[in-house]
Amino acid sequence: MSTRTRRLTTAQALIAFLARQYTERDGQRHRLIGATWGIFGHGNVAGIGQALLESAADMPYLQGRNEQAMVHAAVGYARQCGRLSAHAVTTSIGPGATNLVTGAALATVNHLPVLLLPGDIFATRPADPVLQQLEVPYAGDVSVNDCLRPVSKYFDRITRPEALIPAALNAMRVLSDPAETGAVTLALPQDVQAEAYDWPEEFFADRAWHVRRPQPDEEELEAARRAIRQAVRPLIIAGGGVHHSGAETALRAFAARTGIPVASTQAGKGSLPYDHPADVGGIGHTGTATADELARTADLVIGIGTRYSDFTTASGTLFANPGVRFLNINITGFDAHKLAAMPLVADAREALEHLLGYLDGGPDHDYRVPSQYEAGYREAKARWEARVDAAYAAENDEVRPTQTQVLGALDALVTDEDIVINAAGSLPGDLHKLWRARSPRQYHVEYGFSCMGYEIPAAIGVGLAAPGRPVWALVGDGTYLMNPTEIVTAVQENIPVKVVILQNHGYASIGGLSESVGAERFGTAYRFRAADGMYTGDPLPVDLAANAASLGMRVIRAKTVRDLREALAEARAADRPTCVYVETEMPDTVSGAPAAQAWWDVPVAETATRPSAVLAREEYDRQAAARRRHL
Structure with missing residues (x-):
């Protein structure tokens, strides 16, 4: 030495x-x-x-x-x-x-x-x-x-x-x-x-x-094979570990070989492209009706690289089949053992390739889900796609768009090269239900911490990692006001991020949640105080478009659905940081995405004097009764 x-x-x-x-x-x-x-x-x-x-x-x-x-x-x-x-x-x-x-x-x-x-x-x-x-x-x-x-x-x-x-x-x-x-x-x-x-x-x-790829243990692998062979209504839940492992190709081959439907968490969305026959969309509280119904009736749930957060499990109420079993493929033993599962501690790609190799080993190893099960979930998938079309559609191009119509306009524009970033507010739920992910790294929703203010700086980081690809940061007015300062950095470095600001005058997501749990949207609107002291007066005269422009961005204001389509196309072609500003139709007057297809546990006041809270507690007790500990 x-x-x-x-x-x-x-x-x-x-x-x-x-x-x-x-x-x-x-x-x-x-x-x-x-x-x-x-x-x-x-x-x-x-x-x-x-x-x-x-x-x-x-x-x-x-x-x-x-x-x-x-x-x-x-x-x-x-x-x-x-x-x-x-x-x-x-x-x-x-x-x-x-x-x-x-x-x-x-x-x-x-x-x-x-x-x-x-x-x-x-x-x-x-x-x-x-x-x-x-x-x-x-x-x-x-x-x-x-x-x-x-x-x-x-x-x-x-x-x-x-x-x-x-x-x-x-x-x-x-x-x-x-x-x-x-x-x-x-x-x-x-x-x-x-x-x-x-x-x-x-x-x-x-x-x-x-960066190692741990191989599966042979005994755990054999237990996994037996479980899959015995399953009649299996369901795969693809988590972020699929992307981290680069296991998308292996998952696609496994789903095609077995016919097992694939639902995805927020971190796992895009593991299969949306138009793959086995892709059934998001799972859990913000999931699709197709995926959640499959989860309720599944006899084997195969988790791949997922932490099983409460959104994924609908706070322990989603997997309702009395005989349901869990097989967890995960690189960490901690996550692999969740829900009293059969663990398969390994790199996701390696585990899937080993399982696929076994299925291709001969007629004794042959497995595919029953044809009626496969036909059923494909029909349900088609019905859900029709609901997505309805949420995205705009009958009148000359009116203010809803939030889901904003997503629809963007969906019609992007290719598999575009990257869409979000983290907080009502957008993660709409995106998980509705967004049609076209490539493995198109969908970038940070929902482990769901941090307001993440989107714009994250878009800069993504732009540095993927130069030449269109990068969209979707932000509501609440999250924009948390952390707009890195716009200056994007301008300084000329990173051509596309920031879409949706102005809905408050915390739309928490406003809706507040209403559902009996808190009556208290403290969630960006409005002046009314005579009773509550924030129920006129919307605040805040001009976020002017703010973004003052930080150096080019800003395009879109007042109507038609304006929005033109603005998004112009932003996508831009070679400098560009903002599209759109005031959306108020969420309490216009419907947007389909309602939640599964529950999420947000405790409601056990005793209250206001009728809204009393009714919300009754609904809470009804839903909580379905909670189950998988042992």
Whole structure:
């Protein structure tokens, strides 16, 4: 081993190390850290900031406007890259660092890699307290960065330069681990960032991290084969793990070979194209009538890469067949054992290919669902597609569109190259029910954390990962007001994202939910106060189109359905960041998407004086009685 060393600061050494890390899967190599986002303050300007300046040729730098948004952009990039490449995010200490927490939680919940490099208080304690130090009387080693611990998959505080070596290697290990990945935090005290050390040259060698594909255990595989052979009404639930594994082709072959219908979670939508005969659409509370009815009668549910969230299971009420069994294919044992399932702990692609190979092994291994079952779900799928057509249709082109008509106009325009991004509000439900995903990475709805303000920065990250593809960020007025600042970044970098702002004067999703649980849309409308003190007056005179224009976007206002179609086409062809602004017909007066096809548990007041809450509680008790623990 060489004894040669290089004298660098801790920050310089970290950036040099990150620039030489790679992932490798299926013989293809990818740069692990593609770029570093940063906002500089006293906690990182002389450390990481100076190091990025020196290493501009090796480590691209991206300037952000909001720390949380920078993480969202990094997450969008990682998801579009199939988790094989990621971004780093650096901030100063104090509020810059704590602004990372929401983004870190989103990354970890969704199993998406991002490297966080927040500044930290002095390790040498030259003064106590220093600016932005949180004083904790019982612990001198706690800083505000400790709030990142529970939302990180790996956390370390680098209190000595030489401690960076094992910490950096562990950080790369977790970022590239398909089962453990998420937010990784290396907290960097500002004095340690600037401290010099003699680093071994080996630390800066090119290093490839193999992204493994765990093979299925033979006994678990045999149990899975038996379960499938015995099933009469099986149903596949495709989760995000299908995309993370790149298992879409294997799933398509498996569905074609067996005739088993495939429903999808929000993260798994697009695992099959919408027009595949076996694709039955979204599952659960925001799912299709076709998928949810199949789930109620299924005797075997095959989960592939899903966490089985409450939206997927309809809060434990969806899988109603008394004899239903679960087979879970998942790369983590934790998720594979959910719902007392038969686990098949393996990479999704490898598991499906093993099962498919068995089915192709001879007549004794032959399996296909009963023909009447297949014909039945295909007919139900056709009926649902007719409901989608009805929701998308506009009988009059000269009126304001509904939200679902906005989706219909976009659906008529896009190809399999377009990418549609959303995260919060009423749009995720409409998209899950109605959107016709044409390619594996067209549908990008973040619903693990469902974070308002995700869409615009995520679109920037996706645009960086997929240059040349049209990227649409769909946002309601509520989520737009949460986090519009990265529009400036899109303009600065000339990333031609297309932002569609749907102005419906409030929190439409929560307004509808509030009404259904007896809270009467309280506090959900963007309106002036009325004489009774409630927010039921006229809509606020807020001009979000003017706001977007003030941040540098080109803005097209669409007043009618006809205007909307023309505006969307113009935005799609644009080579600069462009916004389409449309005021939609109010959701309490015009119907849009079909109602929920399955329940979702939102507890209702057990005792109340207002009739709406009393009635809502009666309905809640009726629905909750169907909840079941699968043991």
